[in-house]
Amino acid sequence: MSHVSLPSPDLAILQRRNDILKQLKKVAPGATLITDQEGRRTFETDALTAYRCLPLAVVLPGSTEEVSAILRFCHENHIKVVPRGAGTSLCGGALPLEDAIVLCVSRMNKVLSIDLANRAAQVEAGITNTGITEAVAGDDFFYAPDPSSQIACTVGGNVATNSGGAHCLKYGVTTNNVLGVRIVLMNGEVLDIGGSSLDAPGYDFLALIVGSEGQFGVVTEVTVRLIKAAEGARPMLLGFDSNETAGACVAAIIAAGIIPVALEFMDRPAIHVCEHFVKAGYPLDVEALLIVEVQGSEDEIDTLLEKITEIAEDFHPLVMRRSQSAEESAKIWKGRKAAFGAIGQLSDYYCMDGVIPLSKLPKALDEIGWICRRYRFDVANIFHAGDGNLHPLILYNANDPLQLERVESCGAEILKLCVELGGCLTGEHGIGIEKRELMSLQFSDADLEQQMRVKAAFDPDWLLNPGKVFPLEGRGAQ
Amino acid sequence: MTGHMRVGFHAPDSVEELAYLVAEAADTRTPLEVMGRGTKREVGRPVQHGSVLSTENLVGVPLYEPSELVVVALAGTPLAQVEALLAENEQEFPFEPVDLGPVLGFDAGQGTIGGMVAANLSGSRRILSGAARDHVLGVQAVNGRGDTIRAGGRVMKNVTGYDLARGIAGSWGTLAVMTEVALKVLPAQREVRTVLCFGLADLNGVEALCLALGTPFEVSGTVHLHAGLAERFSDQEIANAGATVTAIRVENFPASARYRSSRLKQMLQAYAPALELDTMRSRIFWNEVRALKMFETSEGPLWRISTVPSTAAKLVASLARKIDVRVMYDWSGGLIWLETPPISDAGAVEIRRTLAEFGGHATLIRAETGARAGIDVFQPLDAPLMALTSAVKNAFDPVGILNPGRMYAGI
Numbered sequence: 001m002s003h004v005s006l007p008s009p010d011l012a013i014l015q016r017r018n019d020i021l022k023q024l025k026k027v028a029p030g031a032t033l034i035t036d037q038e039g040r041r042t043f044e045t046d047a048l049t050a051y052r053c054l055p056l057a058v059v060l061p062g063s064t065e066e067v068s069a070i071l072r073f074c075h076e077n078h079i080k081v082v083p084r085g086a087g088t089s090l091c092g093g094a095l096p097l098e099d100a101i102v103l104c105v106s107r108m109n110k111v112l113s114i115d116l117a118n119r120a121a122q123v124e125a126g127i128t129n130t131g132i133t134e135a136v137a138g139d140d141f142f143y144a145p146d147p148s149s150q151i152a153c154t155v156g157g158n159v160a161t162n163s164g165g166a167h168c169l170k171y172g173v174t175t176n177n178v179l180g181v182r183i184v185l186m187n188g189e190v191l192d193i194g195g196s197s198l199d200a201p202g203y204d205f206l207a208l209i210v211g212s213e214g215q216f217g218v219v220t221e222v223t224v225r226l227i228k229a230a231e232g233a234r235p236m237l238l239g240f241d242s243n244e245t246a247g248a249c250v251a252a253i254i255a256a257g258i259i260p261v262a263l264e265f266m267d268r269p270a271i272h273v274c275e276h277f278v279k280a281g282y283p284l285d286v287e288a289l290l291i292v293e294v295q296g297s298e299d300e301i302d303t304l305l306e307k308i309t310e311i312a313e314d315f316h317p318l319v320m321r322r323s324q325s326a327e328e329s330a331k332i333w334k335g336r337k338a339a340f341g342a343i344g345q346l347s348d349y350y351c352m353d354g355v356i357p358l359s360k361l362p363k364a365l366d367e368i369g370w371i372c373r374r375y376r377f378d379v380a381n382i383f384h385a386g387d388g389n390l391h392p393l394i395l396y397n398a399n400d401p402l403q404l405e406r407v408e409s410c411g412a413e414i415l416k417l418c419v420e421l422g423g424c425l426t427g428e429h430g431i432g433i434e435k436r437e438l439m440s441l442q443f444s445d446a447d448l449e450q451q452m453r454v455k456a457a458f459d460p461d462w463l464l465n466p467g468k469v470f471p472l473e474g475r476g477a478q
Numbered sequence: 479m480t481g482h483m484r485v486g487f488h489a490p491d492s493v494e495e496l497a498y499l500v501a502e503a504a505d506t507r508t509p510l511e512v513m514g515r516g517t518k519r520e521v522g523r524p525v526q527h528g529s530v531l532s533t534e535n536l537v538g539v540p541l542y543e544p545s546e547l548v549v550v551a552l553a554g555t556p557l558a559q560v561e562a563l564l565a566e567n568e569q570e571f572p573f574e575p576v577d578l579g580p581v582l583g584f585d586a587g588q589g590t591i592g593g594m595v596a597a598n599l600s601g602s603r604r605i606l607s608g609a610a611r612d613h614v615l616g617v618q619a620v621n622g623r624g625d626t627i628r629a630g631g632r633v634m635k636n637v638t639g640y641d642l643a644r645g646i647a648g649s650w651g652t653l654a655v656m657t658e659v660a661l662k663v664l665p666a667q668r669e670v671r672t673v674l675c676f677g678l679a680d681l682n683g684v685e686a687l688c689l690a691l692g693t694p695f696e697v698s699g700t701v702h703l704h705a706g707l708a709e710r711f712s713d714q715e716i717a718n719a720g721a722t723v724t725a726i727r728v729e730n731f732p733a734s735a736r737y738r739s740s741r742l743k744q745m746l747q748a749y750a751p752a753l754e755l756d757t758m759r760s761r762i763f764w765n766e767v768r769a770l771k772m773f774e775t776s777e778g779p780l781w782r783i784s785t786v787p788s789t790a791a792k793l794v795a796s797l798a799r800k801i802d803v804r805v806m807y808d809w810s811g812g813l814i815w816l817e818t819p820p821i822s823d824a825g826a827v828e829i830r831r832t833l834a835e836f837g838g839h840a841t842l843i844r845a846e847t848g849a850r851a852g853i854d855v856f857q858p859l860d861a862p863l864m865a866l867t868s869a870v871k872n873a874f875d876p877v878g879i880l881n882p883g884r885m886y887a888g889i
Contacts, residue, residue, distance in 0.1 A: 117688050117788045118812075140694070162637045169634075175641065176612045189862050197784045198604065198812050201839035201857035202867055202885070203653075204611060207644030211637050228694050251545040257568060257665030300734050355633040358546045387634035388546070427635035435638075442638055446625040450874070451640050457869035469639065 004092075004408075004433050006053060007467040009099035013056070013079060020079060021057055024101070027073040028066040032107065034058040043102050046087040046094040047149070048434055050404055055082065055096035060107045064182060064190055064220040067103065071218060072188025074101060080463050081186070083214035085126065085157030088149040090351055091432030093161060093213050097467060103218060105156050111135045112221065119226045120179055120196040125156025125219045129163075132224060141226040144171035147428065148337055156219050162211030164428035166336065169386035170261045171227065173428065175210040182221035183209060186459045196223055208454060213430050214465040216458035230295035233261060235332050236305055238312050239286030239319030243267060243381075246288035247361035249315040250385045253292070254358075256311055258304065263386035264291040264336055267365070270343070270380040270393070277342030280335025281328065283319040290385065291336055339382045340393070348398035349380075350407045351391055353429040354418030358388045367417050368392050375410040389427035390418070416441055431469045439471055489532040493618065493626060493657045499531060500655060500879070501624025509882045512651035514554055514590030517579045518597055522650060522884040523855050524847055533592050536657055541632065544569055548615060548632055550660045553592025560591055564663055572664040573610050574601030574764075580774045581844050592656045598648035601768045602699040602727070605691060605809050611647040613662040619646055619654035622875025632660040645870075651881045652889060653874040667729035670760035671739035672699070673746065674753040677721035680704075680791040680807070686749040687810035688787055690726045693745060695738040699727030699764055700810040707772040707804055713763055715753060724749070727764060770815065772806060778817045779824035779845045785838030787811035793836040800828045826853040833857075856885045 013020070021035050034040055035057045045052045056079070061067045074081050080100035087094045087104075096102050108124040109131065115121065116139055123132055129150035132143040146165035147153055153163070159181060164173040171177065180194030193209065194200035209216050240246040250263060266274065266282075266289045275282040282289055294304040305322050312320060323329040343349050356364045365381060372379040372394060383391040392414060396407040415425050419441045426435060439448060452470060456462070490496040503510050511527035513519050515534050533554035541550040544567040551560050557575065564570050576599050579588045593599075595617070600609035616630030630636055630643035646653050675686060683702035690697045701724075708716055708723040716723055726746070728738040735757075743751045755763060766772070773780055785793055790811030797803055797816075803825075806815045818825035824845045833840055839857035842850065859867060864886070871878070871889050883889065 115788075116692065118786055119691065162641065164635055172608060172612060173635065175644065176608050185866075191862055191866065193863075195837070196786050197838055198809055199598070199600075199609065199648075199784050201784075201841075202859050202863065203870055204598070204645055204648045205863075205866065205870075207611060207641050207647070208870070211641045228692055230694050254547060254665075255545040257668070259664065296734060297737065300730075300737065303731070303733055355631075355635050357543065357548075357633055359543060384635070389635045422631075423633050424631045424636045424638040426638050427633070428637055430637055431639065439639065442631075443628065447627050447629065448639075450621060450625065450627045450629070451642060453873035454640060454642065454645070454870060457866070457873040 004051070004437065005472070006097055006433070007472065009097065013099040017056055020077065024057065024059060024070065024073060027069045028059065028061055030062055031066045031070065032060040043084065043087065043096060043104065046089040046092060048090055048092040048095065048432065050398060051092050051095050051433065053096045053098055055100055055102045056098070058102040058104060060104045062107050064184060067184045067218050067220050068188045068190055070103060071184050071186055075187045075461070075463065078461065078463065080466055082465050083160070083218045085154030085160070086128070086152045088153040088157065089161065089432055090353070090429045091426070091434040093430050093432040093468065095433055105218070105220065106154060108220060115196060116141065116226070118196055120223055121226055122221060122223045123155060124221055125159070126154050129153050129155055129158055136226055140229045142229050143224050144168070144177050144227050145174050148340060155222050155224065159210050159219050159222055160212065160214045161428070161430040164389065166262045166264060166384060169263055169384065170259055175207060177225045178206060178210055178222060179225055180223035181206065181209060181219045183217040183219050185217045186461065186463050194223065213432065213469055215455055215469060216464065231297045232301060233293055233295040234301050234305065234323050235291050235293040235329055236308065236322040237282065237319060237332065238290040238292060238317050239283045240288045240315060240317055241286065243288045243365045244362035245315050246290055249290065249312055250361070251358055252311050252314065253308060254386065256307065258307060260292045260386065261295045262291065262293040263384070265381070265383050265385035266339070267381040269378065270339060270382040273342050273346055273380060274335045274339050277345060278331070278335040278338050280331045282335060286318050291332060343380055343393050343395070347395040349393040349395050350411055351393050352411050352414050353426045354390050354415045354423060355427040356388045356390060356418050356421045356423035360421040361385070361388065364390065364417065364421055368414055371410060371413045371417065375406055377407060377410060387427070388423065412438060433468050436468060437471050487530045487532065489535045491535045493536070493620070496531070496533070496655060496657060497620045497624050497626045500620050500622065503529070503879050504622060504624055504877045507877055507879065509879050512655050512881050514593040515588060517582060517584045517589045518593055520582050521578065521843055522850070524851050525881050525884045531655065533590065533655065533657065539563060547634065547663050548660060549663055550632055550658060551591045552658050553590060553656045555591050557589050557591050557594050558587035565666065568666045569663045570666040571613065571661065572603055572607035573613055574603040574768055575599035575610055576601040577769045578843060581770045581780055586769045591659060595647045595656060595659050596649065596651050602701060602764060602808055605700060606696055606698040607664070611644050614643050614647045614659065615662055616660040617643040617646055617656050618658040619656045621654045622877060622880050627654070630660065634662060650885055652871065652885055653880065655880065669732040669735035670727060670729045670757045671735045672755035672760040672763060673726045673739055673742050673751045674716070674755065675724040675746065675749045676719045676752050678702070678724050678749060680722070680794060682749065683722060683724040684787065684791045684807055684811040686724055686746055687726065690742060690746065691810050693742065695728055695742055696730070697726055698729050699725065700808070701725050701767055702807040703772065704805050707806055710772045710775070711763060711766055713759055716763070725763065727760060773815065773817055776817060778820050779849065780843045781816045781818070781829060781840050782843050783814040783816055783829070783833070783838055783840045785812060785814065785833070785836060789836050790814055793832060793838065796836070797828060797832045801825045823853050824849050
């Protein structure tokens with residue numbers, strides 16, 4: 001294990017394990033309780049697989065009432081709780097602790113109501129992200145945030161991390177698309193925040209809860225905003241001879257008043273890996289590739305793509321290709337969405353999520369290249385260019401402990417660079433344990449103390465998802 | 479007053495000075511009335527303050543990057559000044575902040591950008607583009623301890639730490655004094671079309687608005703007004719219609735806006751669309767909606783009610799049986815601006831009783847000071863939410879010096 005450590009477990013809790021499990025069974029008899037080693041093994045990590053820890057037990061409740069009973073019991077007995085959706089966190093957000101119960105909401109996966117007249121759906125937190133869109137696609141509606149893990153990840157997890165996705169340039173991220181939540185606080189209290197109207201009375205608790213990484217409460221139900229699908233959508237590919245030119249073209253498109261529904265960027269290594277894996281038809285003789293997607297009627301799409309073509313011509317693209325069919329569009333997106341998996345076939349990778357101001361894009365890519373070369377790692381860049389959210393994938397060998405340590409240092413340098421350029425540590429993956437110690441790069445002590453005070457307003461005993469988000473030292477002071 | 483702080487009006491020139499004043503107020507437990515230029519100071523419960531702390535001297539735009547869609551402004555910068563700057567670059571705040579100034583006795587365009595965020599002012603385009611809070615990328619603020627804090631940043635996507643920036647938005651200066659805000663902007667719409675129907679009953683008007691929002695045409699404005707209010711628009715054709723007005727807006731590049739309005743008219747055939755406004759007339763119409771012009775000349779209590787769109791008309795009908803109300807529905811019915819006659823409790827009891835039945839919440843935007851002292855201006859919260867409100871207030875302002883009591887007693 002590398003430099004990120006977990007808080008030392010409460011031995012008294014570990015000693016009481018058998019007793020705790022017996023009582024837990026009693027407080028929520030309907031919940032599925034996993035106590036054997038084999039079963040717990042499934043939950044020992046999330047998508048940040050370098051870190052593993054067997055929890056005290058795993059509990060899968062079937063209702064808000066059960067969640068409430070479990071949390072109340074844990075609160076009374078001072079037992080830590082790690083909330084979990086599908087465990088797709090890339091930052092260790094769902095990593096268990098030895099003395100904690102993992103509370104997994106994946107059994108609570110129903111659509112509770114769909115209200116197309118008011119364009120809202122109420123769902124349980126364990127439903128997958130795509131599960132929502134599938135439920136309303138027949139009426140041409142959809143739920144907008146679309147993280148790459150959308151087939152697996154839960155909306156509860158999306159709320160915890162304020163997930164984004166490829167199409168959030170136009171439609172916003174989770175916080176812009178959630179109207180209400182039912183949340184259970186650590187003491188078992190059930191609160192309804194917001195609902196199907198567009199704002200809620202009093203303080204904007206929804207803003208605080210979305211993105212709180214499971215540290216404020218366990219969200220059991222979510223009311224989301226539904227959007228009517230556009231008449232059509234079509235991507236085009238733009239290939240350039242340098243990252244700089246591609247970056248300048250992105251800025252020019254936006255400056256012309258066009259907000260494409262998606263604007264994705266891949267550098268040469270990423271293009272080659274994806275093309276090899278998916279055969280999406282990406283050009284191989286370019287340094288940088290943009291996928292630009294626009295929406296509307298056929299005429300509107302043609303007009304917009306024409307405008308984008310005119311803008312792009314000033315940057316002498318090597319390739320300009322509009323998708324000619326639905327199949328071709330699907331293939332283009334399949335390549336992009338499969339990118340992480342494709343690179344994973346090739347090598348282990350460490351996925352970063354820093355954000356930079358768009359005008360700093362060429363400088364950032366250049367510096368990231370230098371940093372990785374200095375650490376002797378290959379890097380592939382694939383990201384949401386419209387909003388400056390970078391995803392450098394650093395290729396390394398996870399079985400070599402020295403490499404793991406080195407790749408983490410390399411990643412930390414990249415994130416430091418992002419902050420220095422005016423950006424931030426994470427655009428959509430969250431802090432978790434992974435970037436916990438880097439928080440002080442971006443925030444002053446006063447900033448972090450304010451965040452911790454808000455955390456304590458929701459969970460005064462710091463029992464929910466502890467050891468994450470804040471530098472371990474700082475949290476100890478609470 | 480218990481301490482040494484000078485009673486009166488403070489408008490510091492720097493964040494450092496402002497933080498010092500707040501720290502001093504915290505030490506001496508001096509309650510502060512926090513404001514920008516004070517255009518909305520009549521909203522809320524009357525604040526029992528020792529001194530006024532204004533951000534009006536914190537003016538400027540340290541950063542504006544049109545190609546990054548971001549602007550950073552000091553809190554006291556007049557909103558109109560920032561909007562003029564954006565307009566020079568054919569950009570705008572897409573949430574079209576409602577201007578409460580005129581209904582509160584001020585000229586339009588007098589408020590500050592900090593005030594806009596503090597009150598989460600969002601206008602008709604909220605249905606498409608989101609609220610003011612959705613466009614907040616980051617804030618710098620001074621909490622009730624006098625600590626200068628930053629939350630969020632200046633980039634479009636940011637999940638680094640909790641979203642305190644949005645949490646502070648809409649808190650009416652009760653959590654922290656914002657000193658600088660970073661906001662997302664968007665390209666201004668080039669072409670605007672407004673489709674109007676006249677004489678629809680509320681139920682049908684709201685139904686038409688909901689139907690329009692269920693189309694793929696990115697409808698960006700949906701209002702329905704009672705006849706007595708519609709006559710206050712400056713567009714003579716609308717003012718003289720002598721009927722309710724139902725208006726639906728689409729915007730985009732010229733060819734798109736024209737295409738979309740023609741498709742909308744087809745889909746709304748059953749509601750007999752009677753008039754289409756071009757870009758110029760549309761802009762005037764929606765600017766008057768934004769400034770709540772229809773409520774400007776009257777002086778009755780004015781409520782802002784947030785509810786579920788499809789039951790809005792029933793809610794109003796139920797209320798109208800008890801009180802003589804004048805109504806503009808916005809957000810396809812999800813937002814109701816409602817004026818009552820000058821009755822003693824501003825209609826609070828009836829309104830809240832009706833809301834309990836239909837769902838939603840109400841804020842009293844305009845009323846006499848006496849009325850505001852005696853009734854709940856902001857929607858009362860149930861006990862668990864009130865406890866959380868109190869805990870969050872305490873996390874920012876433990877001594878309770880920032881706009882104490884403005885939203886809720888003890889907060």
